[in-house]
Every structure is written in C-alpha cells, then in structure tokens.
Amino acid sequence: MTPTSSNPNTILDKPPNNPAITLTQNNHLPMKKHFLTLITALLLLAGGLLVYGCEKEPPPPEVEPELQPTLELSVTPEGVIPYGEDGVVINFQTENANQVLVNGVRKPSVKSGTHTLNEKIFKDTTLNVKAINIKKMVEKSVTIKVGDWTTSTFGLVSKYPWRYDSLGRSSLDGKVLKRWKVEPEISSWVDYYHKDGTITYSNYPGLKIPWSLPDDNSITRNGTTRKLQVNQEQMIISYQGVYSGEQVWFDMIYEHASDTPTDPD
Secondary structure (H helix, E strand, C coil), rough: CCCCCCCCCHHHHCCCHHHHHHHHHCCCHHHHHHHHHHHHHHHHHHHHHHHHHHHHCCCCCCCCCCCCCCCEEEEECCCCCCCCEEEEEEEEEEEEECCCEEEEECCCCCCEEEEEEECCCCCEEEEEEECCCCCCCEEEEEEECECHHHHHHHHHHEEEEEEEEEEEEECCCCCCCEEEECCCHHHHEEEEECCCCEEEECCEEEEEEEEEECCEEEEEEEEEEEEEEEEECCCEEEEEEEEECCEEEEEEEEEECCCCCCCCC
C-alpha cells in the first residue's frame, strides 16, 4: 500500500526511496573534490617552503686579508747638503701599496718613484711619506740635513749684504798688481744679494736685477758673467780688460756691510 500524506509517521520512519532526492544529494561531491585538491596543493606548497627554509645557505666566498704595505726611503745626495742646494731627491720603494703621498701630494708612481725638491733649501727640512694599501698604511718621515751658510758659494754670497772696500788690478795668473780704497760715498753703498736670485741696491731704491752662479768661480749679474772669489769676509768680482797694453783683471773688492742677514732663514 502506498503511503499517503495523511500518515506523517510513515514518512519519518525511514528515508524515502526516491531516486530524485538521491541524485540531488550526490551533486555536492564534485565541490568536495575541488576543496580537497586545493588543500593538498597548499600543503605541498607549505611543505616545500619548509624544506627550502631548512636548507643551509652556501658559505660566503673567502676574502683574502689585506696586506700590510712596506716603505723604504733614501735621499740623493746623501748626508748633509750645502746651504741653498736645490734638486734634492727623495727616493721611495713600496710593496702592497695602492698609493704614495709625499707631504699630502699623491705621486703618480707607486712601486718605486721619486719626489724632487726644486726649490733651494736653507735649513733642515722634514718630509712625510705615506704608503697606503686600502685601509692599512705605513708612514715615515725623512729629514734633509742642510749645512750652514759657509758650506756653499751661494751662502757666502747671499748671507750678508756687501759694500765696496777697494778697487784694484790683478795679473791673469792671480798676482795682485795694485789696490786702492774707494771714496767714502761709494763705500756707503750697500748691495743685497737675495736668496730669491735678485740684487737690490741702497743707492738705487726700486732697482732689482737678477743674479745666479753658473759655478763656484763665476757670478752672473743682469746677464753679464764675471769672475768670482768669495769667502766669509771678502768677495772679489773681476772682469778682464787691457791696462798698459797688457790683459789684466780689474777687481772690485767687497766687504760685509752688516752682520744682519740679507734675508731671514
């Protein structure tokens, strides 16, 4: 007998055997499979990340330690140099250096090179030399020893001012033929041989002419070269001429005009 809707207990006793209802319930299965697939993928991804995170990072490449630079110095010429010398050379040799500084000035060469002092030196002079790798550095100082004013012809001429003492004549072989004192007015004139290579005169204010020493026995003043003899007390400047038919030296003899130096050191 077929149950009717008038007996509600019949409907509730057991599930209805209705294919249509069963088909409707089975329609949820594809959605469940989709969620299962998504969850599985997420789990696999999380597992992969966990494994990746647990792997050790490769060690950094080894960096070679920075080497300590070395520096060797020498001076040319060696020893004590004469007063007013120029062209003194500092020689340097290095290892493990990328740059060399002499008194803060970078040199173009690094492995070995020179630094030349073109200016005249009148007193002991110290130079600072640095050899630098990257962060490591070695620093040394070198002192150039300079003799006093009596150690060079330049010092004898330039240290103190001069004035005329006398005039005279000498033979070509150096024998004194005659000497005579100059007038007081002339002996009051003072000549200043400056270390910068100029001469000034007390009797010609504003006049300035150049002077130089081609060698220890000659002096050039304003382009004219004369014979030179000089010591700590006297200077003789001579030029050749004819007297009584004979070639002689005409001598101008000077003495120091003051014990105050021409220029400060």
